[in-house]
Amino acid sequence: MARDSQAALVALNRFGFGARGGASGDFVNAASDPRGFVKAELSRPNGVLLEVPGLSSTPALGKAVFDYQFEIKQARDAASKSGAPATATEGPPQQASPDARVQRRNLSLSSIAKDITAKEPAKESAKEMAMQTAENGSASATMAPAETMQPAAAKPPPQPLNIIQKTFRAEALARLQRATIADCGFAERLVVFWSNHFCISANKGPLARMWAGSFEREAIRPHVLGRFVDMLQAVEQHPAMLFFLDNQQSLGPDSRAGVNRNRGLNENLAREIMELHTLGVGGGYSQDDVTSLARIITGWTYAGRQGQLGTPGTFVFNANAHQPGAQRVMGKIYEANGVAQGEAVLADIARHPSTAKFVATKFARHFTADEPPPSLVARLQDVFTKSDGDLKALATGLVDSDEAWQAPLTKLRSPYEFLVASGRLLARNPEDAGRYLNGLNVLGQPLWSPAGPNGFPDTNAAWAAPEGIKLRLDISAQIASNLADRIDPRDLLELVAADAASPETRRTIERAESRQQALALLLMSPEFQRR
Amino acid sequence: MTMDCCESPMASATSRRALLLGGASFAAWAYLPKFARAADGRDPRLVVVILRGALDGLATVAPIGDPDYAGLHGSIALRTDGLNAAVMLDSFFALHPAMPAFARMYREKKAAVIHAVATSYRDRSHFDGQDVLESGFAGPGRVQSGWLNRALENLPRGDRVMRALAVGPTTPLVLRGSAPTVGWAPVALPQAADDTAMRLAELYQHRDPALATALTQGLQLDKAAQGDDMKPKPGTNGVAAMRLVARGAAKLMAADDGPRIGALAFDGWDTHANEGGPVGRLAQLLSGLDGALAEFESGLGERWRDTVIVVATEFGRTARINGTEGTDHGTGTIALLAGGAVKGGRMIADWPGLKLANLYQGRDLAPTADLRAVMKGVLHDQFGLGERVLAEQVFPDSAPVKPMKGLVA
Numbered sequence: 001m002a003r004d005s006q007a008a009l010v011a012l013n014r015f016g017f018g019a020r021g022g023a024s025g026d027f028v029n030a031a032s033d034p035r036g037f038v039k040a041e042l043s044r045p046n047g048v049l050l051e052v053p054g055l056s057s058t059p060a061l062g063k064a065v066f067d068y069q070f071e072i073k074q075a076r077d078a079a080s081k082s083g084a085p086a087t088a089t090e091g092p093p094q095q096a097s098p099d100a101r102v103q104r105r106n107l108s109l110s111s112i113a114k115d116i117t118a119k120e121p122a123k124e125s126a127k128e129m130a131m132q133t134a135e136n137g138s139a140s141a142t143m144a145p146a147e148t149m150q151p152a153a154a155k156p157p158p159q160p161l162n163i164i165q166k167t168f169r170a171e172a173l174a175r176l177q178r179a180t181i182a183d184c185g186f187a188e189r190l191v192v193f194w195s196n197h198f199c200i201s202a203n204k205g206p207l208a209r210m211w212a213g214s215f216e217r218e219a220i221r222p223h224v225l226g227r228f229v230d231m232l233q234a235v236e237q238h239p240a241m242l243f244f245l246d247n248q249q250s251l252g253p254d255s256r257a258g259v260n261r262n263r264g265l266n267e268n269l270a271r272e273i274m275e276l277h278t279l280g281v282g283g284g285y286s287q288d289d290v291t292s293l294a295r296i297i298t299g300w301t302y303a304g305r306q307g308q309l310g311t312p313g314t315f316v317f318n319a320n321a322h323q324p325g326a327q328r329v330m331g332k333i334y335e336a337n338g339v340a341q342g343e344a345v346l347a348d349i350a351r352h353p354s355t356a357k358f359v360a361t362k363f364a365r366h367f368t369a370d371e372p373p374p375s376l377v378a379r380l381q382d383v384f385t386k387s388d389g390d391l392k393a394l395a396t397g398l399v400d401s402d403e404a405w406q407a408p409l410t411k412l413r414s415p416y417e418f419l420v421a422s423g424r425l426l427a428r429n430p431e432d433a434g435r436y437l438n439g440l441n442v443l444g445q446p447l448w449s450p451a452g453p454n455g456f457p458d459t460n461a462a463w464a465a466p467e468g469i470k471l472r473l474d475i476s477a478q479i480a481s482n483l484a485d486r487i488d489p490r491d492l493l494e495l496v497a498a499d500a501a502s503p504e505t506r507r508t509i510e511r512a513e514s515r516q517q518a519l520a521l522l523l524m525s526p527e528f529q530r531r
Numbered sequence: 532m533t534m535d536c537c538e539s540p541m542a543s544a545t546s547r548r549a550l551l552l553g554g555a556s557f558a559a560w561a562y563l564p565k566f567a568r569a570a571d572g573r574d575p576r577l578v579v580v581i582l583r584g585a586l587d588g589l590a591t592v593a594p595i596g597d598p599d600y601a602g603l604h605g606s607i608a609l610r611t612d613g614l615n616a617a618v619m620l621d622s623f624f625a626l627h628p629a630m631p632a633f634a635r636m637y638r639e640k641k642a643a644v645i646h647a648v649a650t651s652y653r654d655r656s657h658f659d660g661q662d663v664l665e666s667g668f669a670g671p672g673r674v675q676s677g678w679l680n681r682a683l684e685n686l687p688r689g690d691r692v693m694r695a696l697a698v699g700p701t702t703p704l705v706l707r708g709s710a711p712t713v714g715w716a717p718v719a720l721p722q723a724a725d726d727t728a729m730r731l732a733e734l735y736q737h738r739d740p741a742l743a744t745a746l747t748q749g750l751q752l753d754k755a756a757q758g759d760d761m762k763p764k765p766g767t768n769g770v771a772a773m774r775l776v777a778r779g780a781a782k783l784m785a786a787d788d789g790p791r792i793g794a795l796a797f798d799g800w801d802t803h804a805n806e807g808g809p810v811g812r813l814a815q816l817l818s819g820l821d822g823a824l825a826e827f828e829s830g831l832g833e834r835w836r837d838t839v840i841v842v843a844t845e846f847g848r849t850a851r852i853n854g855t856e857g858t859d860h861g862t863g864t865i866a867l868l869a870g871g872a873v874k875g876g877r878m879i880a881d882w883p884g885l886k887l888a889n890l891y892q893g894r895d896l897a898p899t900a901d902l903r904a905v906m907k908g909v910l911h912d913q914f915g916l917g918e919r920v921l922a923e924q925v926f927p928d929s930a931p932v933k934p935m936k937g938l939v940a
Contacts, residue, residue, distance in 0.1 A: 246804045249855040264854025268803045271655070271860070281656045281671070287892065290655075412742075451798045452584070454658055460741070461674075465702050466714035469742060470749025473731060477723035508734045517727050524731050526739040 005500035007034035010405055013413075013531035014367060017185030018421035019495050021487075026183070027498050038399050041187040042392055048187050048224045050217050052174045058214040058239055061167060062313020065210045066305035068163045164206050171213020172433035172447055179420045180429050190224045190395055191216065192416065193366055195448075196455040197359075198235040198277060200244035202448045207243050212448035215240035228359065228389030229350035233343060236273060237315045239302035245269035245453065252298040252323025265323075270294035272453045278349045280358030289330050295323040296334060297342045356384040360394075362458075367398055368407045370459045376403040409530045412463045414456065415443035417531070418472065422479060422523055425492060443471055473524055480519035489518035497527040575872065575913040576784055576838040578793045578827060579679055579705055582820070583661060584800030586844040588864030589896060590813055591630075592644050592878075596623035599885035605852045607808035615809035620644065624878050628809050629817040632825040633869060640876035642869040643938065645905055647880050649846060649898035653891075655860035657801065660845030665705035667903065667926045679794055680708030682910050682925045696752075698780045698795035706794045713790065715752035715783060752783070773797055773819035774826050781830025797823075800844060804855040824869050835871040839909050839939060842867035843902060849894050850885055863896030866905050872913065874940040904935040912939035 008031035012019050015038045019026040030037040041047055056064070161169070179188045195216045202212040219238040223231035235241050242248050250266035251258035258264055270293035274285045299322030303310040310316040317339035326335045332348065334341050349355060360380035364372035380397055387393040398404050413421060419439050423430060430436060440447050450456045457463070489509050493501055505525045512518035522528060593609040594600045595617065601608045609617040609625055617625035618634045624646065626634050636642035652663040652671065659671035667678025683695055694711040697703060706712050728750055735743035776795060783789050799816055806813050820842065828835050847864030863883070868875065881899040883889050891897040907921045911934045922930040 246855060246857075249804055251854055253854065258854070263856075266803060266853055266855045266857070267859045275656050281654070281659050287655065287894075452657065452801070461702065461704075461707060464741060464745050465697075466745045466747075466749035466752065467699070467716040468749070469745040473723045473728060473746065473749075477727055502738050504734055504737045508730055512730065513726070517724070517730070520723065520727050521731055521734065525734065526742065529742070530739070 003031040004034060005031055005498050007031065007405060009409065009497055009500045010034065011038050011184065013409065015184065015186045015399065016189060017179055017182065017417060018424055020424045021427035021492065021495055027495055035399055038184055038186050039396065041184055042225060042395060048191060048221050050174055050178055050221055054170060055174055055213065055217065058211055058218060059311050059313035061210050061214055062239065064163050065206055066312055069206065070305065164209050168202065168209050168212065169433045172437055173430060175213070176420065176430045176433055176436055180423050187224070191221055194224055194231065195220050197362065199450050199453065199455040200240050200448065201450055204244050208240060211240035223391065225392040228391055229347055232277065232346050232350050236346060237300060239313060239315060242269070242300060242302055245272055247297060248301040250294065250298050251321045252295055255298060255321050255323055257321040265294050265298065267291060267294040270297060274349065276454050279352055279354040283354030283358060285330055292327040292329045293345060296327050296345055298323045300339070300342060350389060356381045360384055363394060363398065366458050368404050369410055373403040373407065376401050410460070411531050412460050413529055413531050414463060415440055415445040418529070421528065425496060439475060443468060476520040476523035479523065480516040487519065489515055489522050492519070492522055496522065501527055573837045576791050576831070576834055577909065577913055578838065578840040580840060580842045581665065581703060581705065581794070581796040582800045582842065582844040583796050583798045585657060585660065585846050585848055585860060586800045586864055587802060587806060587813060587848040587858050588646065589850060590806065590808070591627050591817060592620070592646060592865050593617055593625050594623060594882065594885065595625045597885050603851045603885055606856055607806050607852055609809055617809065621878050627814065627817050629814040630821040632821045633867065636869050637876055641871055641873055642867070643873055643875040643877045643879060645866045645879045645900055647863045647883055647896055647898055648866050648900040648902050648905065649863050650902045652846065653862065657845060662704065664843060664845045664902070665703060669928060674704055676708030677705035678906065678925050679705045679792065680710045680712065682916060683710035683792060684708065685916060685920045685924050686914060694790060696780060696783055696790035696793035698776060698793060703794050703796050713748045713752045715779065770815060770819040770822055774822040777823035777826035778830050781827045785831045785834050802848065802857050803859060804857040806857040837872050838870040839872050839913055840869045841906065841909055847896055850890055850896050861895035862891045863898040866902060868938060872939050874937060901932045903929055903932045905938070907932065908935035908938045
C-alpha cells in the first residue's frame with residue numbers, strides 16, 4: 001500500500017477535523033488514498049443534513065420562545081400587581097441576555113477539558129477557575145457586577161436552564177457530535193464555512209439564540225452540496241436572518257403600514273446581502289442599489305406569536321409593509337411582483353461575476369492560505385460560473401486541484417477546529433456542549449455569535465495572536481491534566497501525523513517529563529495546530 | 532530535559548512566574564531602551580481606542596445649535612432640558628449625558644472634540660472603513676500593517692519605545708506590522724505549567740517561529756498584568772468589561788518600563804435599530820467608553836499628565852434617523868481626545884451644517900476634517916515625528932493632509 005503521510009496530514013487537517021483516536025485508522029486510510037478519503041463525504045446522499053431526534057423546526061422553536069416570553073411577561077405583570085417581587089421564573093428574556101444568573105455556572109476551562117477527557121468531576125474542583133461565565137457570550141455576563149466574576153465569590157446555586165438555553169445547547173451538541181464522529185469531516189467543514197459566510201449572531205437576542213441551530217440546519221445544510229442561489233434564497237428568507245439584520249422592522253415608506261405607522265426603511269439586510277453575501281465590497285453596486293434592494297425586500301418578515309400573517313415563526317411576505325412599485329437595481333428594472341421581485345434580484349446577483357470572484361476567493365482562502373494561489377482562485381471562479389454556482393462542483397474542484405495539496409500547512413486551526421480536533425483525537429464524543437461552548441468563548445470564537453455580520457475572521461493574524469496562543473496552551477494543559485495516565489502520547493502522535501511528524505515534535509513529546517505534559521505539547525504542536 | 536536554547540529569563544533557575552511577579556515584570560525583557568523625550572523630559576503615552584461599528588457622532592456630541600439637528604435626529608435627538616439633559620460644551624454643541632467623566636475632563640481642559648471628521652474613505656462598508664482607519668492608507672485593502680505600528684517603527688532609534696500594547700485576544704490592524712508589539716487580554720484561566728510552556732517555546736523556535744513569538748509574548752504579558760480583579764470574558768463590551776479592559780491596560784502602561792503606546796477596540800456601535808437617545812443602547816456603550824477613559828485617568832496616575840487618548844471610529848451614521856429609530860452607515864462623525872497632555876476644553880469643528888444641500892450625498896454629516904490630520908498632529912506633538920515621515924511612512928501619500936497642530940498642550 002502506497003503511503004503518503006504528508007498528503008494524509010493535508011487530507012485530515014486542511015480539509016477535515018483531524019484524525020480520530022481509537023482504532024479509526026484515519027491516518028492510514030487518508031495516506032493510502034488522500035483525495036478519495038476527502039471526497040468520500042461529498043457523495044453520501046443527505047450526508048450534510050443533520051436530523052437528530054429532539055431538534056425542532058424553526059416555527060416550532062419560534063412558538064416555544066414566543067410562549068416562554070409571554071409566560072414571563074404574564075408572571076411579571078401578575079407579580080407587579082400583587083406587589084410581590086418577580087422572582088421564581090427565569091430572568092428577563094429580552095435583548096441580548098436570556099438570563100445572566102444562570103450563566104455563572106461552573107463552565108470553566110477545566111470543565112471543557114473534562115468533557116473531552118471525561119474524568120471524575122470531584123478531582124477537578126481544585127482547578128475550577130474564575131471563568132464562571134457560560135456559553136451565552138458577551139453582553140449578559142459582562143453586565144453582571146464585576147465582583148461576581150472573581151474567583152473568591154461564592155458560586156450561586158445552579159438554576160434550571162430555560163428553553164432558550166436548552167435549545168441552544170441541544171443544537172450545539174448535535175453539531176459537535178456530528179463533527180466529532182465524521183470520518184474526515186470535510187462536509188462538516190463546508191457547513192461551518194457556509195454558516196460563517198451567511199452568519200447570524202445568537203447574541204442578537206432570544207429569537208436568534210433559539211434559531212441559530214435551526215437556521216443552519218434548514219438554510220445552510222441542505223444546500224452545502226447544492227446550488228449557491230438556493231442557499232442564498234433560503235438564507236435571506238429565513239426568520240433568523242430577517243431578525244438578525246432587522247428586516248422584520250423595515251417598512252416601505254409608501255406602504256400602507258409605513259404610512260400608518262410613520263416608520264420606514266432599514267437598509268441593514270440589503271447592504272449585507274450585497275456586501276457580504278454575494279457581490280462583495282467593490283462588487284459593482286452603489287448606495288442607490290442598496291436602498292432599492294432594501295425597498296424591494298420590505299415585507300420579507302416572519303409571523304409572530306399571534307400568527308396574524310401565518311404560522312408563527314415562518315417566513316411570510318407582508319404586502320402591507322412592502323414598498324409598492326418597480327425598482328432599479330444595478331441597472332435593471334424589477335417590476336412590482338410581490339415577493340418574487342426580491343427573489344428575482346437574488347437570482348441575478350447570485351450569478352453576477354463579482355459573486356463568483358468573491359466566493360471563490362473566500363473559499364480558497366479558507367482552505368489553503370491567507371493569500372490563496374491566484375491560479376486556484378481563478379479555477380474555482382470558473383467552476384462556480386460554469387456550473388451555475390454548484391457548490392459540490394466547487395468543493396470537488398478544490399480537492400482536485402494540485403494547489404490545495406501543495407500549499408504548505410500555514411493556516412492555524414480556528415478555535416472551533418482546535419477543540420473538535422482535540423475531542424476526535426481523544427475519542428470522546430461530547431456529552432455536554434456547555435464546556436465546548438465556554439472554550440469557544442474564551443478563545444474568541446463563541447459559537448454562532450460573531451461580532452459582526454462578516455462572521456469570524458479567517459486569517460492567521462486573527463487566530464495566531466499572543467493571547468490566543470497562550471490561552472490554547474492553558475486549555476491544552478487542562479485537557480492533558482484531566483486525562484491522567486490512560487493514554488500514551490507517543491501512540492497519539494502516530495495517529496496525528498505518523499512519519500509526517502517533525503523530529504523536533506517527536507523528540508519534544510518523547511522527552512516530556514510526564515504523560516500529561518506530553519499530551520499538552522502534542523495538542524499545541526505545529527502538526528496539530530496548523531492546517 | 533535541558534532548555535539550553537532559551538535566552539529568556541524563563542531559562543533561569545527562578546521560575547518565570549516568580550520572577551515576573553517579583554516586580555521585574557517588564558525589565559526582564561525590555562531590551563529596548565526606555566523612551567523619553569530629551570527636549571522637555573516628558574515621557575509621553577498614547578492610547579488609540581477604536582470604536583468598531585461606526586459611532587453616531589451626531590448623537591454623541593450633538594449640534595444643538597443647528598436648526599436642522601432636532602428634525603433629522605427625530606426621536607433620538609438629544610435635548611438640553613428635562614431628564615437626562617445633554618451637557619452643553621459650548622454655545623452650539625452638547626455632550627451625551629452618559630459621559631460625565633469626559634464632560635469633567637472637558638471642563639478641566641483635558642479633553643477635546645473634533646467634529647465633522649472622517650477618514651478618506653467614502654463608502655459604507657465597515658470592514659473597508661476599518662481597514663482605512665487602521666491601515667492609514669487612503670483606500671481599503673491594505674491590511675498588512677497599521678499606522679500606529681509604522682509610527683513606532685519611525686521613532687528614532689535609541690529613543691524607541693517599548694513594544695506597543697495590543698489589548699484584546701487579537702492584535703488590531705492599527706498595531707500590526709514589523710515593529711514589535713505585545714498582546715494582553717483580561718482573562719483568567721488555569722495556567723499551564725512554566726516547564727510545559729518552556730518546552731513548547733523551544734519546539735516552536737525550531738519548527739514554527741511565528742507561533743514562538745506569539746506564545747512568548749502571550750505568556751509575558753499575561754503574567755505582568757496579573758494580580759488584580761480582572762476576570763471578564765474576552766471580546767465583550769459590557770460597561771463593566773470596558774472599564775476592566777482599560778484598567779488592565781492602564782496598569783501595564785503606567786509601569787516605568789511599560790508600553791508607551793497602546794491600542795484597543797470596542798465593538799457594538801453599529802446602531803441600525805433602536806439606537807436610543809439620552810438613554811438606551813448607545814447610551815450604554817457611551818457609558819462604558821466614559822468609564823474606560825476614567826479608568827485610564829486613575830490607572831495611569833502620574834503618567835496621565837503626559838497621556839493622549841484618541842477615540843476614533845471608521846465612519847459616522849446617517850444624519851436622519853431611519854425607519855427603525857436607528858441610523859444607517861454614514862460619513863462624518865467625531866473623534867475624541869482625552870488625557871492630561873491634551874490642550875482641551877475645545878470643540879474643533881468647521882461646521883458644515885445639516886441643511887439637506889449640505890449633507891454628504893444628501894444623507895450624512897459632510898466631513899470637513901481628515902482624521903489623519905488629527906492622528907498626525909498627535910503623533911507630531913507627542914513623539915516628535917516629522918511631517919515628511921508622517922506623510923510618506925505613517926500615512927502614505929498623505930502630504931496634502933497637514934497635521935492638526937496644537938492638539939497637545
